[in-house]
Amino acid sequence: MTIVVKTMRQERGSATRDVILATAERLFAERGIHAVSNRQISEAAGQGNSAAVGYHFGTKADLVRAIARKHTDQMEQLRVTMVADAAGSTDVRDWVACLVRPFTGHLADLGSPTWYARFCVQVTSDPALHEIMIEQALTSASLQMLVVGLHQCLPGLPPSVRDERSVMARHLIAQICVERERALAEGALTLYPSWDDLAASLIDAIVGLWQATMTHRP
Amino acid sequence: MTIVVKTMRQERGSATRDVILATAERLFAERGIHAVSNRQISEAAGQGNSAAVGYHFGTKADLVRAIARKHTDQMEQLRVTMVADAAGSTDVRDWVACLVRPFTGHLADLGSPTWYARFCVQVTSDPALHEIMIEQALTSASLQMLVVGLHQCLPGLPPSVRDERSVMARHLIAQICVERERALAEGALTLYPSWDDLAASLIDAIVGLWQATMTHRP
Numbered sequence A, B: 001m002t003i004v005v006k007t008m009r010q011e012r013g014s015a016t017r018d019v020i021l022a023t024a025e026r027l028f029a030e031r032g033i034h035a036v037s038n039r040q041i042s043e044a045a046g047q048g049n050s051a052a053v054g055y056h057f058g059t060k061a062d063l064v065r066a067i068a069r070k071h072t073d074q075m076e077q078l079r080v081t082m083v084a085d086a087a088g089s090t091d092v093r094d095w096v097a098c099l100v101r102p103f104t105g106h107l108a109d110l111g112s113p114t115w116y117a118r119f120c121v122q123v124t125s126d127p128a129l130h131e132i133m134i135e136q137a138l139t140s141a142s143l144q145m146l147v148v149g150l151h152q153c154l155p156g157l158p159p160s161v162r163d164e165r166s167v168m169a170r171h172l173i174a175q176i177c178v179e180r181e182r183a184l185a186e187g188a189l190t191l192y193p194s195w196d197d198l199a200a201s202l203i204d205a206i207v208g209l210w211q212a213t214m215t216h217r218p
Helices: A002-031 A038-044 A052-057 A060-086 A092-110 A116-125 A130-138 A141-153 A159-186 A195-210 B002-031 B038-044 B052-057 B060-086 B092-110 B116-125 B130-138 B141-153 B159-186 B195-210
Strands: none
Touching: A002 A038, A002 A052, A002 A060, A002 A116, A038 A052, A038 A060, A052 A060, A060 A092, A060 A116, A060 A130, A060 A141, A092 A116, A092 A141, A092 A159, A092 A195, A116 A130, A116 A159, A159 A195, A159 B159, A159 B195, A195 B159, A195 B195, B002 B038, B002 B052, B002 B060, B002 B116, B038 B052, B038 B060, B052 B060, B060 B092, B060 B116, B060 B130, B060 B141, B092 B116, B092 B141, B092 B159, B092 B195, B116 B130, B116 B159, B159 B195
């Protein structure tokens, strides 16, 4: 009997955590991570106790980390399969697809509206929270393999230019996804009929960017 | 005598406006446009009257427009010269340079730290303020000439792909400049030794992006 009660309590705790995570992600995306307090999240998540966020997650950085982790775990599954398929390829396009499609595919899987792209760009551009995204990237085995695969296709590119273009590709993916996510959320026009079309256009563009002639030696 | 008094008053008014513009731009960049009130700007600008911003500029959108206008006027001067030099060119690179260098050159001219790149991305991504940037772009004769020149170098590209890549190029310029601006403001490491190096790398990448093979027909 004690065990059953415990399990029900744990389930309730887990459901509460899920509601808090989803509410926080939405509020962060719509109003900005710094504009939203833990108390506001607790209230919007229907928690009687305004300290619920703190109780379940700790600090705001811990909450941000938990949201990021939930999504990166799901994207990792998509990426692992793609990277396995691309193994041994010397075509830049295959590796760029492994970079783009797990993100756009995940957004498509979530159904409309999504908030994750807007959440991501905020975390990435925040000096204090930025580390959380690096942490997530460093624990992704498939992302490490992707980077190795991509670099092997571009042997002539100096490491500093690789770093520059890698940052550019990341910004491009994030910003173009944010733009579509926001347009869908607001019922505005989007440039792309689907996440899949967006991915195809992005992959073309990023392949061009990686293969661009280097006129400038850093 | 009346005339002299009036002129001094006007000068004082103009100096007050300049201080308010500079203060608002800094606060917007550092804390977010929506997180900063007109009252806070008035106070930070050393105005005894907390309604000074409203008195000199009107609404927050009017203030944002005035900040944008000040910078776009200065960038327009740089772009007019560059576009005149590029006239008749069929090299994508010349037109991409006209897109990138007026922005990076302007940031370099302002001296460090700058706030304008961070201000720009906020305005561009805000559904309510976004129109202000479009307004500024539409009144720039040199920008219209640049677009025509660029399109003439890329006759095979369908209009929808041109639109997509144009949005991508804009995001790329804005985000890479924001990253350097923020790093300089925080005393952090930057990928680029100077705005000029950043411009050269961006131009290479954006030329690659524009010339990318189109595997996907929209």
